[in-house]
Amino acid sequence: MPDPAHNREVLAPTFKGRVLIIDDEADIRESLETLLEMEGYLIELAANAAEGIDRLDKGRYDLVLLDLMMPDRSGIEVLQDFRQRDAETPVILITAFGSVEVAVKALKAGANDYFSKPWDNEKLLIEIGNLIAKSRLERENTELKRALKERYSFPNIIGKSDRMQRVLDLVAQVAPSRATILITGETGTGKEVIAKAIHSHSARAGKAFVAVNSGSLPVELLESTLFGHVKGAFTSAFANQKGYFEVANGGTIFFDEIGTISAETQTKLLRVIQEKEFMPLGSNEVMKVDVRILAATNSDLRKLVEEGRFREDLYYRLNVINIALPPLRDRKDDIPLLVEHFFRKYCEENKRFQDAAGQPKLRFVAEAMQLLIDHNWPGNVRELENAIERAVVLASEENVPVDVLPDQILHASGMKVRRDESGRLPPDASLFEVVADFERKRIIEALEAATWSQTDAAESLRIPLSTLNQKIKRLDIVVRKSKKDSSNQ
Numbered sequence: 188m189p190d191p192a193h194n195r196e197v198l199a200p201t202f203k204g205r206v207l208i209i210d211d212e213a214d215i216r217e218s219l220e221t222l223l224e225m226e227g228y229l230i231e232l233a234a235n236a237a238e239g240i241d242r243l244d245k246g247r248y249d250l251v252l253l254d255l256m257m258p259d260r261s262g263i264e265v266l267q268d269f270r271q272r273d274a275e276t277p278v279i280l281i282t283a284f285g286s287v288e289v290a291v292k293a294l295k296a297g298a299n300d301y302f303s304k305p306w307d308n309e310k311l312l313i314e315i316g317n318l319i320a321k322s323r324l325e326r327e328n329t330e331l332k333r334a335l336k337e338r339y340s341f342p343n344i345i346g347k348s349d350r351m352q353r354v355l356d357l358v359a360q361v362a363p364s365r366a367t368i369l370i371t372g373e374t375g376t377g378k379e380v381i382a383k384a385i386h387s388h389s390a391r392a393g394k395a396f397v398a399v400n401s402g403s404l405p406v407e408l409l410e411s412t413l414f415g416h417v418k419g420a421f422t423s424a425f426a427n428q429k430g431y432f433e434v435a436n437g438g439t440i441f442f443d444e445i446g447t448i449s450a451e452t453q454t455k456l457l458r459v460i461q462e463k464e465f466m467p468l469g470s471n472e473v474m475k476v477d478v479r480i481l482a483a484t485n486s487d488l489r490k491l492v493e494e495g496r497f498r499e500d501l502y503y504r505l506n507v508i509n510i511a512l513p514p515l516r517d518r519k520d521d522i523p524l525l526v527e528h529f530f531r532k533y534c535e536e537n538k539r540f541q542d543a544a545g546q547p548k549l550r551f552v553a554e555a556m557q558l559l560i561d562h563n564w565p566g567n568v569r570e571l572e573n574a575i576e577r578a579v580v581l582a583s584e585e586n587v588p589v590d591v592l593p594d595q596i597l598h599a600s601g602m603k604v605r606r607d608e609s610g611r612l613p614p615d616a617s618l619f620e621v622v623a624d625f626e627r628k629r630i631i632e633a634l635e636a637a638t639w640s641q642t643d644a645a646e647s648l649r650i651p652l653s654t655l656n657q658k659i660k661r662l663d664i665v666v667r668k669s670k671k672d673s674s675n676q
């Protein structure tokens with residue numbers, strides 16, 4: 188016997204969808220089947236409610252045609268039952284008699300439409316086509332939204348570059364687990380930001396996130412800070428003191444600069460990780476805790492292990508999963524986004540250059556943006572953030588000029604004119620420095636000739652007044668007051 192399903196596909200002009208017909212009358216089933224097959228639908232048939240329910244349980248359909256009156260169960264019941272599990276698949280009810288009550292009942296039970304016998308083939312086909320198209324669109328939309336939400340559910344982390352997207356995918360993947368994670372990256376790459384994101388995307392989000400700066404605490408203090416102490420444990424221990432591990436119970440503890448902890452603390456930390464218990468200083472009672480451990484370092488831990496300065500076993504305990512943050516210079520496509528993000532943050536914080544809707548109005552002139560993109564950012568995102576904060580505070584107009592950038596960026600790009608004490612250029616002056624120096628001399632001459640009226644000087648130099656203003660700032664020209672300009676204002 189030939190496979191009927193296979194036959195249907197061969198006959199079908201273009202496959203339009205899979206439709207289930209549930210009807211107890213054979214001639215109705217057949218006429219619907221013929222009609223729909225000719226249009227390119229793949230049909231399955233059920234001769235009663237029970238069989239229909241069975242097929243709905245097992246298969247997925249693009250649309251269901253359901254008879255209202257069947258001997259075993261009514262179509263309304265089948266529909267109500269089906270809607271408990273599936274709110275999306277469109278269902279059309281076929282009724283023997285079209286009455287308003289039946290229509291209302293059908294729609295209430297979750298039917299998308301109903302047709303009464305004898306139906307109009309043309310209309311039925313149009314409605315089937317529309318319902319399938321609509322439900323596909325809705326499904327695609329929800330999937331798209333979910334995908335978008337999953338990808339960008341880190342509101343404070345900017346990173347569209349492939350490198351950062353890979354990091355964020357990994358963060359999303361490992362955050363819900365209990366795994367210990369070692370976050371590595373140069374200074375300012377966002378290690379703490381990532382640690383917080385891991386915490387807030389885990390089931391521990393409601394509990395404490397405790398960050399320990401291992402580098403800045405003296406050894407003796409580090410231990411009592413971590414594990415707590417009991418009264419009298421050492422001379423200045425006047426009372427019992429909870430340690431970070433106790434505070435973080437149920438939550439996350441983050442060891443920043445883990446490479447700097449002492450050998451002794453390394454041993455104790457290893458014990459906490461392995462046994463999930465510790466003893467406060469001066470106490471002989473063991474405390475049990477449930478704490479997830481994250482650690483970060485900007486030094487090469489593996490090298491410290493090789494040099495015998497970091498315990499190998501602790502290294503492997505911490506480095507269950509490694510998240511390596513790329514330096515900013517390796518993901519330059521994120522720079523414009525970060526600039527926008529920090530403009531928003533600091534315009535808001537300083538209440539400067541915001542429009543009526545609170546949006547930041549500042550933007551860098553193209554030349555300045557190019558410098559930001561070209562810079563190699565040894566201090567990474569933190570360095571960029573500082574540069575933007577400074578620009579927001581110093582800017583005097585919406586278009587931020589080059590001279591508002593920090594010296595180290597201008598120096599690095601050769602855009603800052605170096606001078607010795609008597610104001611002379613160095614012997615290895617760049618072309619930019621020579622040109623800028625000439626420009627400066629020419630502008631001072633023009634200003635002097637115009638008795639320091641900037642309006643007149645701009646006119647004689649044939650440049651707009653705003654350009655002259657920018658140049659005066661950028662070229663460090665000390666202006667003198669002009670009677671003319673001040674009386675004009």
Ligand SMILES: Nc1ncnc2c1ncn2[C@@H]1O[C@H](COP(=O)(O)OP(=O)(O)OP(=O)(O)O)[C@@H](O)[C@H]1O
Binds near residue numbers: 345346375380572
């Ligand atoms: N992807 C990012 N999106 C937005 N802000 C970021 C991002 N990465 C870092 N920052 C910001 O940059 C600054 C430095 O980040 P963070 O303190 O996490 O860096 P770090 O790697 O821990 O640096 P260090 O090694 O010096 O401790 C913070 O103000 C942080 O908010």
Ligand SMILES: [Mg+2]
Binds near residue numbers: 378379
């Ligand atoms: Mg840090």
